[in-house]
Amino acid sequence: MKRLDRLGNVEGEAKLPSYDPQKHGCGIVHLGAGAFHRAHQAAYTDDALGAAGGNWRITGVSLRGTDAADALNPQNGLYTLIERGIDGTHARVIAAIDRVIAASTDRKAPLEALASPQTRIVTLTVTEKAYGIDRAAMAADPSHPAVSADLLEPRNPAGVLGLLVEGLRLRRAAGTAPFTVLCCDNLPENGFLLKAGVVDFARRIDQGLAEWITAEVTFPSCMVDRITPAATQQTLENAERLTGCEDRGAIETEGFRQWVIEDDFCNGRPQWESGGALFVKDVKPYELMKLRMLNGAHSMLAYCGYLSDYPYVRDVMADATLAALVDRHMEAAQKTLPRLEGIDLDTYRHDLLERFRNPAIAHQTYQIAMDGTEKLPQRILAPAADTLRHGGDIRPFAFATAAWMRYCVGRKADGMHYALRDPREDEIGSRIGNLNTAEEISAALHSLPGLFSADLTESPEWRRCVADILFLMLTKGMLPAIRLEAT
Ligand code: CS2
Numbered sequence: 001m002k003r004l005d006r007l008g009n010v011e012g013e014a015k016l017p018s019y020d021p022q023k024h025g026c027g028i029v030h031l032g033a034g035a036f037h038r039a040h041q042a043a044y045t046d047d048a049l050g051a052a053g054g055n056w057r058i059t060g061v062s063l064r065g066t067d068a069a070d071a072l073n074p075q076n077g078l079y080t081l082i083e084r085g086i087d088g089t090h091a092r093v094i095a096a097i098d099r100v101i102a103a104s105t106d107r108k109a110p111l112e113a114l115a116s117p118q119t120r121i122v123t124l125t126v127t128e129k130a131y132g133i134d135r136a137a138m139a140a141d142p143s144h145p146a147v148s149a150d151l152l153e154p155r156n157p158a159g160v161l162g163l164l165v166e167g168l169r170l171r172r173a174a175g176t177a178p179f180t181v182l183c184c185d186n187l188p189e190n191g192f193l194l195k196a197g198v199v200d201f202a203r204r205i206d207q208g209l210a211e212w213i214t215a216e217v218t219f220p221s222c223m224v225d226r227i228t229p230a231a232t233q234q235t236l237e238n239a240e241r242l243t244g245c246e247d248r249g250a251i252e253t254e255g256f257r258q259w260v261i262e263d264d265f266c267n268g269r270p271q272w273e274s275g276g277a278l279f280v281k282d283v284k285p286y287e288l289m290k291l292r293m294l295n296g297a298h299s300m301l302a303y304c305g306y307l308s309d310y311p312y313v314r315d316v317m318a319d320a321t322l323a324a325l326v327d328r329h330m331e332a333a334q335k336t337l338p339r340l341e342g343i344d345l346d347t348y349r350h351d352l353l354e355r356f357r358n359p360a361i362a363h364q365t366y367q368i369a370m371d372g373t374e375k376l377p378q379r380i381l382a383p384a385a386d387t388l389r390h391g392g393d394i395r396p397f398a399f400a401t402a403a404w405m406r407y408c409v410g411r412k413a414d415g416m417h418y419a420l421r422d423p424r425e426d427e428i429g430s431r432i433g434n435l436n437t438a439e440e441i442s443a444a445l446h447s448l449p450g451l452f453s454a455d456l457t458e459s460p461e462w463r464r465c466v467a468d469i470l471f472l473m474l475t476k477g478m479l480p481a482i483r484l485e486a487t
Helices: 035-039 041-052 067-075 108-115 145-152 160-174 190-205 207-216 233-243 284-307 313-318 320-334 345-357 365-369 372-389 395-408 425-432 438-446 460-476 478-486
Strands: 026-031 057-062 079-085 088-094 097-102 121-124 180-183 222-225 251-254 258-262 278-280
Touching (some): 041 088, 057 067, 057 108, 067 097, 097 108, 108 160, 121 160, 145 160, 145 190, 180 190, 190 207, 222 284, 284 320, 284 395, 313 320, 372 460, 425 438, 460 478
Parallel strands (some): 026 121, 057 097
Antiparallel strands (some): 079 088, 222 258
């Protein structure tokens, strides 16, 4: 079978880009060329190239592994994006990615791309844990392995902060204008946070560079949204049917997508609004809405669902009792949000529930459950603290937190062990490994440095509520605890 390496090879219902990729140069370097990037920013860029042209194609960089490079480079960056919405399935071939550099096998190429005057924007989806930023100190975290290694050898970086700083240093030295840095991970005030990490990293090696970055480089914040499961063999087979070509880079995603971006670009940008992106002055209210309602409910249902043997989000939503608790969680999160011009939060909530129910999307609860210590603060604990402060009902957040704690035990009710897949997995294991009671486990996890804010750890009401729910989850089992919670 032909490979999807030329648009001319495509036969089938997949839509082709409306532009000739050969006629457009690269203007974006993207760090983290995984499924989410291919379903989200690359699709918007494809729309922008089709509508307004420009040299805005993407050079992808994988920081770990060679899978994306191995899949996409033999295909000249082409891949099928299968969008599964309520109005059916639509497939399109995306041509926005030019190539993918695997940083693990080619240490020089990422820096060359970052230093190139052609590059005007660097976007990132590297997951929360890859940044190495101490969120409390708003500074680089020297205890993060990539940060410490890159601080020792700043001219030969492999981590996110090290690469950005060295790329910017090379540009400054060459008299090249800087690029905009656009963080697309689900972190609170993501642009602001990344700027703090980058500037602090730079300050540790070169004060003048830190000052130049502060003055010249922009780090807009943005809110990204599109539910995108990891691709499976089935995804590749579906793509083959829709394009008549073998495609090892295909991705399946939902129909919905959203991108709200702070309009602060120091060196130009694609016309992403052609794909529906919204440019605003202040992203924060959108970000809070999405992190607390969508991602918060996602984490809650992932822990409950995984421990109830529901492999996919759609299975969770098919359990009416658990689905009602998901709705309850979203409603509680909704109460912590500021009003947002033009957005009806009830409608947003109902649409989210509909998206979670999407039977065509196989989104694993185990996938969402990973990296809990990186996700919980902005998704669950911040709205919990706000609710506590305003005298609201903290129970939904305590329930979600207890479910995460039950998950941290690392063992299902039938004794089956599973990996937490959390960067603090060992620390969690050594803290709670020998403990048995809900009270002890909750106390040990509450004392993990940097995770829970003092408002929560010092609130007897919160502590009681979490420990009581965890007690039920541990002694009766997850599903019975869910049933009890819903009555
Ligand atoms: C999910 C997100 O894996 C997770 O933690 O909550 O990846 C979620 O699917 C996206 O943020 C949706 O935009």
